[in-house]
Amino acid sequence: MNLAATGLGVAGTLGVVSALAGLVVPRGARAAVVGTGTALTGAAGVPAGVAALAGQSFSVTWPGLLPLSGVAFGLDTLGGLFVAVTGGVAIAAGIYGIGYARHGLQARATQAVFPLFVVAMLLVPASASVGTFAVCWELMAATSLLLVLAEHRRRPEVASAGRWYAVMTHLGFVTVLIGLVVFAAHAGGDSFAALRSAHLSGATAAAVFVLTLAGFASKAGILPLHAWLPRAHPEAPSHVSALMSAAMVNLGVYGIVRVGFDLLHGGPRWWWLLVLALGAASAVYGILQAAINNDLKRLLGYSTTENLGLVLVGVGAAGLFAASGQRVLAGVALAAALLHVVNHAAFKTLLFLAAGSVLHGTGTRDLDHLGGLRRSMPVTTGLFGLGALAASALPPGTAFVSEWLLLQALIHGLPAAGVATAVAMPLAVAAVALTAGLAVATFVKAFGVGFLAKPRGTGAAQAHESPPSMLAGMGLAAVACGVLAVLPATVLPGVAAASGFGDPTTGEAVTLRLADVAGTLSPLVLVLALVAGAVITLALVRGLLARRARREARLWDCGAGPMSARMEYTATSFAEPVQRVFDDVVRPETDVDVDHHDESRYLVQAVAYRRRVPDRVERRLYEPVLAAARAWGSAGRSLANGSVHRYLGYGFYTVCGVLILLAVTR
Amino acid sequence: MNVQLLDLACGALLLTAVLILWRRELAVIIRVFALQGVALAALVAVLAAGEGAPELWGVAAGILVLRAGVLPWLLRRALARGGAAARETRPLVNVAASLLTAAVLTLLAYAVSPPLVALAPSPATQAIPVGMTVVLIGFFVLVTRRRALSQLVGFLLLDNGITAVGFLTTTSVGLLVEAGISLDVLLAVLVLQILTTRIRETFGDTDLDELRELHD
């Protein structure tokens, strides 16, 4: 038994024990026990994943445990990365849950399911056969669904979100299952080892890839199968949102990389162009919706779609390079994609937990009613600011490093490639750039409107800081963000090992220097230079030049009396220019009602402005399908009149029909 | 040096096509179109210098006279008679979107050109995608503009592109062929000009979408 196997075993045991504890421990201590248990589960998962990344792979099979195929687990470098990431997120979410779940989330079922969800997510990347994978995947889907529904008594929207999630996640599961079963049937065995050594015809391989891609992409929240994500993530409890958004969606990427690169050994160019196009479209569309949205958690949900889109841009580019024989660049691109998975996990955990803290302290997620939280919630404000910096791809932030790596891969891909690549690369760069720019606008809005200036509503005015356990959970994620931002070289070897293409850098501790293509960046030196610049400026200005003391004064109000919170810019008004520029893409619905005074229609009493931004992809794609389903349903209603005899009769007729068919065709 | 000049001429060709798509004022569009005529003539002149073929110099001069002189003059006259409608006010696709479409069209042109380039790789044929782009942009202008005059410019842009592709693929298209094409274009422009004048006299405006009503 090596460390990977032991760690995973311990994590599984701890998770199940915590789940049982959630069922039996009295209500008062339940959140603390389960939270600690979950954090320990994650803490056991991290070394398992790291050990696997360091080369300690293992595999076990228990043939009799499941009918037909048995159970097979195994951990290699690729799986190890995702196990480590999931474990890390679980630690932060578990600790945070101790304080967060104390308010209305101590129901037995919710508490028991939470650690099981973590265990399921740890087991998915450790599954080594189709059967095991399907069982773990389904366990993950079911537990997450129960957690999404945790607050369904309090808010009616939760039920609707749960329905969307249930339907889409299971449709995704069905396509993945069909794809893998077809694969296994052609390979003549259901273990991943058998699949790896199988030789599929081009058409079969393509069918397998497209089917699994559809399912995995829907799990990763990729366009056009993203509709569940901006619904389910905001409605779930915040530590669950963090787990879903930072750990669960990654497993969609895991699936695509596992099937595409590992099991099918790459494929023709069009597969990867498809992945690239889906990724670029999701990135731009996701961040555009995030830039316009006012619901803090929904905004973060759309940002998940964006970041996973960026990851798929990297995965698609890697596949494209590998298909044209440029393994060095493929390594850079895939390392960039997987590094972004890690980075996204870190900052999205932090952001969702901080959003939960805001919800906990103010009772609202609507940015238009927030503001001024820096006084009442200073720690949360600081941590959210750090997360926003990390998410917006600006220099001392986390996402900047992985996006830099991604852009390096895209830029070096041009000269040596064919026409398809030459056309795809500039467009991909443009998409990544637009995404980065809009991400800046989004997070300036989220942080500037949500936390700075004056409170815009009573909830924000009466906000209070969160308990220490929640702050500790967030602090942990913030430390991870900081380390990843300043010293990415600490994780890059592991990420590169997971990619299977080898380390693209020369392996220096401080500087990222790409090994076989030109490209150098040192985030640590950059931060130091910034600090030095700030210190020198401060010393010169405060020390030598400006001798007069700072004084406080009223805001400039044009002499009209003190400014009130009603005069501030809101999130809606902040996003208005972006919304207008992208009018043709998002098609917002606005209406303005003007009430006039009774005396004269020239005197305006009140102006009401309402704006709704429906998800356009949803409207164009889903509504026709739903309408068709409804039409079928009502057409079929005459068949079901409530008589039990009739239903039994249908069964009987069908059995007879099948028998007759057999008799005739034999 | 020859290659550099060729590339510069191609760049100018492309830039003028983009500007025609970008600007709204018809007078500016016509001026830019005249500039494109100059760029096209320069392109042919560079090819002529490379080949050392005297008849190509003649073609270049002809192109200069026709496309930078006669055609813009005709267009300006049509514009002057048109009176008020001096701007392309409401194109079917807004300007920002049409610029982005042009970006995609460029990449499309580059994506489909390699077989043509591969026939006889040389600096001249390398530039075929530029001509293709101008063709596609011209077609796009033709499809999305409302004013008859700007549609006419789109048509002429298309023709400039075709000419450019022709000269870049086979440098010696021949004086006769070019003369024939140019005459055709001139004739087409004259006919269209008469037509637009008639339309205006009859219906008062040249928003071509309104012609749909004639159908009833």
Next chain:
Amino acid sequence: MSALGVVGGVVQPLLVVAGSPLLIGVLRQVRAKLEGRAGPGVLQPWRDLRKLLLHKESVTPRGTSEVFRYAPLVLMATTLVVAVVVPFVTTASAVDPVADLFAVVALLALGAVALALAGLDTGTAFGGMGASRETTILALVEPTLLVAIFALSVRVGSTNLAAIISSTLDDPARVISPVSLLAAVALIVVIIAETGRLPVDNPATHLELTMVHEAMVLEYAGPDLALVELASAMRLSVFLGLLANLFLPWGIATTATPLALLIGVAALVVKVGLLGAALAAGEVFLAKMRLFRVPELLAGSFLLALLAVAASFFLA
């Protein structure tokens, strides 16, 4: 870290800090002369800065936080770092691992973001409006900027600034290629948008409905305002210097001899001065564009940048 790089790292920030207000002075003076006014003289921005720094106090409006107080510092720090790392005077960079075009662009964006957050922090409608417009323009500029960088770096095979500039020095014929010309035009539009010049923003206006940059910094006073003004001037000269050296790098010092350095400094001053004067002269003939026509301008420049990439690949 070479000796040449160290010398550049010391000379460049000093030159940029000292010269940027003068550049603004030149711009205003050129404009004044062309409009038939006498103009306040080239030194006026420095006089303003002296007044703000030495004789005025910083004012903290009630209800603002540390974000408002430290934003000028962040803005200044980012601009200073850029002034140090970009090869303006010498071909070697003082801090080579940061002299990456993407990093430089992102650093400049960071400064703009700090100012936008400060605008939001004041809680006034002006601050919010300026921040909202600034970030929107920032977001729309990004694709053009990165695609233009793409066009420039493809033929060099690197986004390192020193590498790009050295390669242009080695092969001067590249400068008149369509790739360079198209990318240059695209970058000029980007610079106009990023530094808030006409026709995107009017640096001289205080009319609420039209302003972008001025709206964000309305609440600053004294040394804080001096920092913001100086940093904005430095941003302009840094952008113009970048433009000059990416396309016309001649004169830049390749050795650490005093003569070479002197020529490097003089060349930079002349190039940036000429570019600035041309910018000012151009502005005389332009009116400010409506905010919602700016995307058209940026879409056009994006198209040019994309054409530059296409040209770099196919017209090789």
